Amino acid sequence: MANVAIIGAQWGDEGKGKIVDLFTHDADVIVRYQGGNNAGHTLVVNGKKTVLHLVPSGALHAEKLCVIGNGVVVDPEVLIDEIRALKAQGHLANDEQIRISEQAHVIMPYHKLIDQARERLRGEGMIGTTGRGIGPAYEDKIARVGIRFVDLLEEDTFREKLERNIQEKNFYLKAILKEKALDFDQIHDSYCQFRDQLKGYVTNTGLLLDQKIRAGKRVLFEGAQGTLLDVDHGTYPYVTSSSTITGGACSGSGVGPQHIQQVIGISKAYTTRVGSGPFPTELHGPEGETLRREGAEFGATTGRSRRCGWFDAVGVRHAVRMNGMTGIALTKLDVLTGFKKIPICTAYRYEGKTIDEFPASSKVMQGAKPVYEEMDGWDQTLDNVRNFSDLPLSAQKYVKRIEEVIGSEIILVSVGPGREQTILLKNPFEK
């Protein structure tokens, strides 16, 4: 019996929603440990689409406990709306099903305002953030001025912290960002209402998880974004502000590393990215358009169209090593149907040198050119394939070659958005 972490191996949007939902059947507890409502996980169940931003994907299964860990930054208004929408669909009948860490930080209106104003001022050099206040909320956490749920719950602590923060942020907003000042009373009143609606969910989730693990319950750690957006190991500064990797699952949930036995990376059979930043295999012509159209590559959170390109083994290899991945779920293989040739990027070229490892330098990464190995494509639709051996031979070879160049076993291949459109080769929970 294993506890499993599911982590994006690329720049996010790898199809984690579907895979987490699939493995949720084998888990008792599902934990979000980083990020916030910058994430968007699309689940398609019985043809019905549900997009979750904050609530862990287990919410669609009545008996699964959903934990929002201490490493998550929570916009309370968004969480309340999401819970309300899920309840309206008949989910979350039992309020005990969702638990929020008392140590999770709260996203405040000034975080969103600062995020958006900074992006406007950056102009060409913008990061392309989701504008949800994620970065500024994590900044406050690290600067030790953030407001946690436990602070929000204590009336005097909340008032004191908010007063101090509003004073500082208003100065910054007006003098530096040329924005209007925010009103203390308005924010205080609305956040007191949010507190009243959410306080029943707030608890010591680290302790709760420990109790569940001791009781033999199986935990699924649900990553958001992806390894290449990790604040340390991604394409800095074009990254998100949290630790998206396995290590982040421990610090962001308060669970020790010995309790995570399996780490499953999710990777598309090609590559996408939203927002700015280097992307060596990006396709700017008709092939990129085809991937976008066939893969419906539009953001679940912001609706932005995703940049598309060929599979980048340098990035995924880096993710395999950085996370200690024990297996990879390869998603959206069906989208590649119809291409005569499918290149795999196995290395980069920069100033006459071949680079096999993911470079730390933003300059090198921006100038890196992909070294491709061409694989044969296939024409058959894969939508109804349920066994690996029923895949066209060239699709099998493509998957096997990816396995070799990234140095990790592929344990699942996804051939469509539906739960049933899956070729499961190994179940990590049954290790």
Ligand code: IMP
């Ligand atoms: P932030 O997380 O809103 O600060 O955005 C920082 C970068 O991460 C931007 O390039 C975003 O487009 C990207 N990003 C954030 N969340 C996601 C996600 O869930 N999927 C893909 N990219 C994301």
